[in-house]
Amino acid sequence: MNKKKITLSTAVAIVLVILGVFTYSSHVQAAKSKKYVQESIPTLFFHGYGSSFRAETQMTGASKKAGVTKTIVRVNVSPNGYAKIIGSIPKKAKNPIVEVNYDNSKMTNYHTAGLWAKNVIEALQKDYKxxxxxxxxxxxxxxxxxxxxLDNYNNKKLPKVNKVVDIAGHFDGIIDVDDEPGDITLAKNGKPTPMNQFYRELLKLREVYPTNTRVLNIFGDKNDGTHSDGAVSNASSQSLRYLVSGRAKSYREKKIVGKMAQHSKLHENKQVDKILINFLWKK
Incomplete structure (x- = not known):
């Protein structure tokens, strides 16, 4: 009889501890979420050349841990551009995050890359409005x-672009491809000289970039005298300003300095995590 009482008491104690931990965790999560806007706007993460959704998981995981959202899904894009959702977004989800994965991550046709981004959005729109x-x-x-x-600015069926975080952008060239440190000079208004062929195409953004969009441009400086992140010169990254200024609702730049400012380390940088979380969701 005493053993039964001890066993019952132990079981009750364990249940109470579990309930206490769950209640505390829920309270902490609720307190965290109050720091951020609670909206139905999804945030889509796009990885770089030769990479995958795994390059996004540091940032998306940090966002979830901070209390921004409870929902992270993935959309996989096949080499022919077909977008497939892995997971689901609840109808009442707040600040859902989408990790986009391009199977053909070494495709360099930027218009095609933009078309695939459109395919991702249209796939999401079927299930989540x-x-x-x-x-x-x-x-x-x-x-x-x-x-x-650039290619969809007049398509009224697509959602409006709310905020954009550009990290390590090579808008006017890549080192050892079509740029070298010190080759690009920026005028006071941010206009770069020279301009590569892709930048000249993007110049149309000065006429069509959405006017209610807020832009944050994050770039790295390894502090080794090259004024670059090792792959992209700061001037190439900063040339974004000329493309969107006068159109975007706001434009901000943030330079990250040091070893963790290297091109491929920027998406693993906790400082970057904090900056983008605050920019996208902080009240």
Whole structure:
């Protein structure tokens, strides 16, 4: 009889501890979420050349841990551009995050990359209704985003672009491809000289970039005298300003300095996590 009482008491104690932990965790999560806007706007993350959704998981995981959202799904884009959703977004989800994965991550046709971004959005719209969207891009992911905007600015069926975070963008060239440190000079208004062929295409953004969009441009400086992140010169990244200024609702730049400012380390940088979380969702 005493053993039964001890067993019952132990079981009750364990249940109470579990309930206590669950209640505390729920309280902490609720307290965290109060720091951020509670909206139905999805945020889509786009990775760079030769990469995958795994390059996004540091940032998306940090966002979830901060209390921004409870929902992270993935959309996989096949080499022929077919977008398939892995997971589901609840109808009442707040600040859902979408990790976009391009199977053909070495495709360099930026118009095609923009078309695939459109395919991702249209696939999401079938199951989850939204009128606005946020974008986060790293490296070539920025070109997918900006060419999506360039090629679809007059499509009223697509959601309005709310906020964009460009990380390590090579808008006017890549080192050892069509740029070298010190080759690009920026005028006071941010206009670069010289301009490569892709930048000249993007110049149309000065006429069509959405006027209610807020833009944050994050770029890295390894502090080694090259004024670059090792793959992209700061001037190439900063040339984004000339493309969107006068159109975007706001434009901000943030330079990250040091070893973790290297091109491929920027999406693993906790400082970057904090900056983009605050920009996208902080009240």
């Amino acid at each position: 939204f009128k606005k969207v946020n974008f986060v891009g790293h490296s070539m992911g920025n070109m997918a985003i900006n060419y999506y905007i």
